[in-house]
Amino acid sequence: MKRLVPAMAAFAAIAFFVISCTSEPSQTQETPMETQKSYSGKPIPEQFDAQIDSLIGQMTLEEKVGMLHGTSMFSTDGVPRLGIPELKMADGPLGIREEISRDSWAPLGADDDFATYYPAGAGLSAAWNPDLAYLFGQSVGEEARARGKDVLLSPAINIIRTPLGGRTYEYFTEDPFLNKKLTVPFIVGLQENDVAACVKHYAANNQETNRDFVDVQIDERTLREIYLPAFKAAVTDAKAYSMMGAYNKFRGEFLCENGYMLNDILRGEWGFQGIVISDWAAVHSTVKSLENGLDLEMGTPKPFDEFYLADPLLEALRSGAVSEAEIDVHVKRILRVLFALKAMGGEARPEGSIHTxxxxxxxxxxxxxxxxxxxxxxxxxxxxxxxxxxxxxxxxxxxxxxxxxxxxxxxxxxxxxxxxxxxxxxxxxxxxxxxxxxxxxxxxxxxxxxxxxxxxxxxxxxxxxxxxxxxxxxxxxxxxxxxxxxxxxxxxxxxxxxxxxxxxxxxxxxxxxxxxxxxxxxxxxxxxxxxxxxxxxxxxxxxxxxxxxxxxxxxxxxxxxxxxxxxxxxxxxxxxxxxxxxxxxxxxxxxxxxxxxxxxxxxxxxxxxWFDTKNIEPLYPFGYGLSYTSFEIGEATPEWEIYAPSDTIRIRATVANTGTRDGKEVVQVYATARDSRVTRPAQELKAFQKVLVPAGQTKTIEMAIPVSELAFYNEESRSWEVEPTWYDFTVGNSSRDVQVRFSVRVE
Structure with a gap:
């Protein structure tokens, strides 16, 4: 495709001009351009499949079923005679929860289960720093390993739909792009410690009121563009090993037995290879839950052997309502995660550290x-x-x-x-x-x-x-x-x-x-x-x-x-x-x-x-925050003017600290499609970068926006579509701050 306005030479000229105009001679040297780090997870390995199949062949029905439901508050049965350990879990989003009794919420009263209290999700998201999300995951992963845990019930990434939400403090954000950019590094950092992330609560769990039974109705485009992007990125980019099914219904079916969400989207479209764990007491059926994608039932309100995937599952097997082959599918998924976490297979796992x-x-x-x-x-x-x-x-x-x-x-x-x-x-x-x-x-x-x-x-x-x-x-x-x-x-x-x-x-x-x-x-x-x-x-x-x-x-x-x-x-x-x-x-x-x-x-x-499209003035806008110094975002220039749908838009921007204190600024890029044939929000966040700029200096940053990020979900074709049109971008430090504008065309 023909490229217009090659700007590499212009970038250099802009950078030289801005930097040479700083106030201190010692600060006129151009600093290396800062770019965004990328994070990607490791998929569940397949080399242990033959060994797993052999183990399954040696297991009794009772042993298999024992792996599919909780046999304590936070663990499942293992099979000691075959070297299969329990799958041990822990809350949660603020750090590793204290040890509790095996059969109740009563604290165990141990003196060795103190942990670090980490900032809640809202605090992490307010930092607007993916590197800190990775640090969080790494750090809490070390603590989980020190306590011998295999699964951490975190991160909680539901979109903040209402400011009244009881778990707004725990969730990240109202924006799907910021959400996924924090979710992926958190999971990657956590799972590098051989601890599985259990990403929650999948999905459309955006209120606590009536959460146990409320039936959520969302049109398909909204579901795909707002409520699923972070969950998808958790699977496709971070390679999350587990997902938590939510309490609520979605389009008439509980989410722990929702075939469309669990089988069609999660496994079919995204290729999820891990295990689906229920939220505690979120299961409502035996055969339907299992066949529609649930792997593991957890909960509290009744004896463990009465869970839907416990004795009732054995009865369903005996009556022919479900096959042993179906059971084997779910047992294999759990065993693959245990091998991926090195809980089996003989490889050494990190020992971890806690409360350090x-x-x-x-x-x-x-x-x-x-x-x-x-x-x-x-x-x-x-x-x-x-x-x-x-x-x-x-x-x-x-x-x-x-x-x-x-x-x-x-x-x-x-x-x-x-x-x-x-x-x-x-x-x-x-x-x-x-x-x-x-x-x-x-x-x-x-x-x-x-x-x-x-x-x-x-x-x-x-x-x-x-x-x-x-x-x-x-x-x-x-x-x-x-x-x-x-x-x-x-x-x-x-x-x-x-x-x-x-x-x-x-x-x-x-x-x-x-x-x-x-x-x-x-x-x-x-x-x-x-x-x-x-x-x-x-x-x-x-x-x-x-x-x-x-x-x-x-x-x-x-x-x-x-x-x-x-x-x-x-x-x-x-x-x-x-x-x-x-x-x-x-x-x-x-x-x-x-x-x-x-x-x-x-x-x-x-x-x-909503606020931007409806022209409603907020008290404080999304992305807003002041500093003790002052910043100016100078030229923000795309590499080219015309792009193909498979391209990546690379933007170079200058950030000048015009005050007297060193400080960090978050450069935010919002986009809108011009003359779109579908209804779109006034603008949407498509890139951001946090950069430290010393007082009196200027830094040049580069941000990359895949053109695919500009797509909308076409409900008729059931696919993502990038419209061939002009796209207008604004660059600033909040959703209501505009310091630079530019446009590109997609053909």
Whole structure:
């Protein structure tokens, strides 16, 4: 194909011009161009198939069935006489869960099951750094091996459809592209330790309300373009060894017995070679589940031998409802994973390590890049301790620990640095730190559940402030030179198994913040939460706002370092923060939470796609985050102007740090098809790169966009299609920031 506008010489000229204009002579040398790393996993090996077939031939029916269901809370039966071990699993997304009893959720009470508490998914995604996702996977994989685990029930990658979602803190993002770019390196890093990722929850599990039975209805194009890309990448790129079937139904069938999702798409289209594990107690049939793609049933509510794939499966075999050959298919899949993990075959496995200083450092690295600076009027931040006599710290979230809490997998850890402790550890001894609790975390008695309503387990918060605590907080605000107020949420309020009822900050915090700001207008507000909240009035009145997350064992240290300027904030929001709940698509279309059925009426317009297409101004846009320095994205130029569908668009862009502090910027590239014959969102994220640029310097980066990323899913042909048309690109540092534009044509 004819290429127009060859730009390699132009790139060099641009780079020379920009770099030669920097302020310091010593900084005029051109640094090597930074490109994106790529990650790919290793497929399940096939060289052990003959040995596996021989083992299956020696097994009894009872032994085979024992491998297809849980025989403890987190393991299945092995066959010791044949050298087949148990398959041992562990939660979860925040780190390796403490050991529990074999037949109940009761903690085992061991003294050797402490682990590192890692940042929750929202914190990792806010870092916008695939290399940190790989580091996370590597680090938690070492901990899983140290505890003798074969499968980690992570990552949790469902799309954030509603800001009220109880597991928004745990999931990555509202955007499918960012989602897959974090999912793949996490899985690769984890599985390099011979620990299988169990990617969850497959699929369309986007609410906790009625999750056990709600029937999700999504059109095919939306399913393929929004809700499946990260799962597909987990299989095709990362080579994930296991997938977790979700609780909910999809188009009328439970997902653990959904032949279209498990057999047709997962195995048929994507070539998945691993095992499908049910979510706990998510199975509803014996023969249908097995024949439609489920390999392993896990759960808790009844004796293990009563599981659908336990004694009932033996009965189905004896009656002829299912064949032994069908059983063998699933046993073979499990054995192949055991060999791939070196749990069998005689190869040495990594010993791993757990709860180490190195792993605490990994948790710190992620947390330090995740903190988002939302507002900094008058350069109130960063704080300096020079000449500071006292500092006031207000708010229960200054001392709240989140490694445990809520109805979800937590981490038993010996180290969780709170924000107050982080500040105390980092500030000089001569600075007096005065703390006031400010508000109480209190809940009213739980109301009776009403069918079809949002089922928030602890939604009834007591929002009146305690007068004595308020008085103490206002006194601290008046008597200290600088105030930091820690507010937000916690893992008791944001929790699995229930969604929030609204975006309101609980426990009377807005009133507390407003009164403290009246006493001390220079109060810095720090929100710690995993999901959007209504902070509109706070945005209007506070001069400085910082957003942090359930950020792991070193979260308080990382946050203190950002506040004190030891780390320049580089986090970006992984979701859109609305001004009003009804601005969000699932709520504007009145399609959340549904009752027995929920229809995704917003279609493709999830998150920023809705806000940008409908011209609705968010409180803070997707990808937004400030810095203590300033950046300018200069020329962003494609290598060519015309491309074929099989080509890759390579873009070179310059990023100049025009401020006085070293910092990291996230360059984001959004695209839209011009004159498309199908309805498309106003724009979609198609590339991003995080780059460190020293103060006063400029760096050149290259980003690659396969033209196939511009495709839409054609429901008529049931295939992906790249339209021959012009594509317009914007480059900036959020979905609403545009610094550079360019266009290319696909023929």
């Amino acid at each position: 200083e190195e792993h605490f450092g990994d948790a710190y690295a992620i947390a330090s890049e995740s903190v988002v600076l939302l507002k900094n009027e008058g350069a109130l931040l960063p704080l300096t301790a020079d000449g500071m006599g006292s500092i006031g710290v207000i708010g229960a979230n200054a001392t709240k620990k989140n490694a445990l809490g809520g109805f979800g997998a937590g981490v038993k850890t010996k180290r969780e640095v709170t924000p107050l402790e982080g500040l105390q550890n980092r500030l000089p001894e001569y600075v007096e730190v005065r703390y006031a609790e400010g508000y109480l975390e209190r809940y009213a008695p739980k109301k009776e559940s009403v069918f079809g309503e949002v089922t928030q387990e602890r939604a009834l918060t007591i929002d009146e402030l305690d007068p004595d605590l308020l008085e103490e907080a206002l006194a601290v605000a008046a008597q200290t030179e600088q105030v930091i107020l820690f507010a937000g949420s916690n893992r008791d309020y944001e929790t699995e198994a229930s969604d929030r009822v609204d975006l309101k900050l609980p426990f009377g915090q807005v009133e507390l913040i407003e009164q403290v700001l009246e006493v001390n207008p220079n109060t810095i507000v720090v929100i710690i939460a995993g999901a959007p909240f209504d902070i509109g009035s706070i945005k209007e009145k506070a001069k400085a706002i910082v957003w942090s997350w359930y950020n792991g064992s070193e979260g308080g240290t990382a946050l203190a370092d950002v506040l004190l300027g030891q780390v320049n904030p580089s986090g970006k929001l992984p979701w859109t923060m609305p001004k009003d709940l009804m601005d969000s698509p699932a709520h504007a279309t009145n399609s959340f939470p549904g009752d027995t059925t929920v229809t995704y009426s917003e279609g493709l317009l999830v998150g920023y796609r």
